[in-house]
Amino acid sequence: MKQCLKCKKKKPLTEFSDCPWTPDHKNVVCKPCEALAEHLDPNQVARALSQLTAEQFNDYEEELLKQQKDAGKKCSYCEEHKPLDQFNQRADAIDGLQNYCKPCQSELNRLWRENNFSYNQERKHAQYKDLRPGWHDTIIPNVKMFI
Numbered sequence: 001m002k003q004c005l006k007c008k009k010k011k012p013l014t015e016f017s018d019c020p021w022t023p024d025h026k027n028v029v030c031k032p033c034e035a036l037a038e039h040l041d042p043n044q045v046a047r048a049l050s051q052l053t054a055e056q057f058n059d060y061e062e063e064l065l066k067q068q069k070d071a072g073k074k075c076s077y078c079e080e081h082k083p084l085d086q087f088n089q090r091a092d093a094i095d096g097l098q099n100y101c102k103p104c105q106s107e108l109n110r111l112w113r114e115n116n117f118s119y120n121q122e123r124k125h126a127q128y129k130d131l132r133p134g135w136h137d138t139i140i141p142n143v144k145m146f147i
Helices: 031-035 042-050 054-071 102-115 117-131 141-146
Strands: 087-089 097-101
Touching (some): 087 102, 097 102, 102 117
Antiparallel strands (some): 087 097
């Protein structure tokens, strides 16, 4: 029996992957916890979760949600720990939340719009030109610089 450092549960050694650098040659976190780490792809996570029984999965899910609610989440931009309601949803993320908090995401969006003003104008111009052919013939000469 060995205790997982992440979920803090005692499990048999078969629940731990091999690791040549530890004294017992087993990883310090169990396979399901290892699979839920962010560096693994969703297929590996799904495989690890499929090996759990329904009761084990429910226990793990409850523990994970409890840890998230207690700790919150760290914003990748400002690097502050904030409560979960400060993050927008993201369907393809493991925790279901974006990496940036709402204020940081707003700031990044504003900066992008400022730095890509001409891109936005060209895109809008192209969309409008496709909708109304010939509109650029009647435009004021001062605005022709955007064409």
